[in-house]
Amino acid sequence: MRVGVITGGTSAEREISIKTGIEMMKNLDKNKYKAIEIQINNRRDLIDKLLKENIDFALIALHGKFGEDGEAQEILESLNIPYSGSGILASSLCMDKDISKRLMKAEGIPTPEWIAIKKHQELNYELINRIGYPVVVKPVNGGSSLGTYIVKNSDDIVDAVLKAFSYDEEIIIEKYIRGREITCSILSGKLLPIIEIKPYSEFFDYRAKYDDKASEEIVIELDEELKCKVGNICRKCWSLFKCSVYGRIDMIIKDNEPYVLEVNTLPGMTKNSLLPKSAKSYGLSFTELLNSIIELSLKINR
Structure with a gap:
């Protein structure tokens, strides 16, 4: 079977995409x-290379816009090429942090309080104060913690907002919750061992995610009650967003209550x-993980 590893892309996470592709x-x-290897620079590039390489399956190593948002999946489906991971709908819903948080809130899935702001829209300081400092400012469509800032007081909010807008046309300002950060990996709907993240910096930023010695990441066993809560939330998110094959759900635990930060497809x-x-x-x-991802993905009727 000819497996095309699609890497590169157009987003700010291109470097990570290339690293993911190398490992795959x-x-x-x-x-x-x-x-x-199919390293791409834009939409046209992807189409041209897919037509040229005549692959049987696409293993997607893209991150961020045009890849994680369902656009690349849409092209693959139009060319009848099976691909790894979630489909177009799940990818687009999970990529948009504002929409995904709205859906989670509607379904009773705990997520930190937030507001969304579009570029050139006036800041509503009253709403920000109602959320209460510190807050996290981050792009609506983005990952790897790029463009993400913790703001501790109103003096620094404008600067953080302007920086975040350099990554996206829309941002969210989210209540910062100090607690235990965990990540829940999912394979075919099954919760794999939970990892607790202890970054040496203030939060799990870009450097902490990708540098060898910037954070401590430990497989943990939660107590039965908390593990049950986390497992139920993962299942609800997986079903709500219609995810498939594999993914990762990031949470913060405070006072024995988990809050979902985002779902990564x-x-x-x-x-x-x-x-x-x-x-x-x-x-x-x-x-073996890649084998499972490919085999599970091939069973899906897109």
Whole structure:
């Protein structure tokens, strides 16, 4: 089977996408698949290379816009090429932090209080004060903590907002919750071992996610009551957003209550990424994880 590893892309997360692609290429089962790197720069580039390479399956290593938002999946479906992970709807819903939080709130899934602001829209200081400092400012469509800032008082809010707008046309200002940060990896709807993240910086930022020694990441066993809460929330998110194959749900736990930060339909797969670490703890090597992702994805009728 000819497996095209689609990497690169147009977003600010291009560097991480390339790293994910490198790890996928390195760990693909050579007895089962012929790996073909497809590094792209834009939409047209993806179409041209897909037509040229004549692949049987697309292993998506893209992150951020045009990849994680359902656009690349839409092209693949139009060309009748099966691909890894969630479909167009789940990808687009989870990518938009404002819409995904609205849906979670409607379904009773706890998520930190927030407001969304579009570029050139006037800041509503009354609403921000109602949320209460500190707050987290971040792009609506983005990942890897790029353009994400913790703001402790009103003096710094405008600067953080302007910086975040350099990454996206819309941002959210979210209540900062100090607590235990955990990430829940999902494979075929099953919760894999939970990892607690202890960044050495103020929060799990870009450097903490991708540098070897910028954070401590530990597989943990939660007490039964809390584990049950976390598991139920993961199942509700998975069903709500119509996710499939694999993903990762990030949460903060405060006073024994979990709050969902976001749902990732194409989590990072670099050598430092959380999903492969969780899978390894479960007993799956990187190669076995990729085998599972491909096999599960091929069973889906898009």
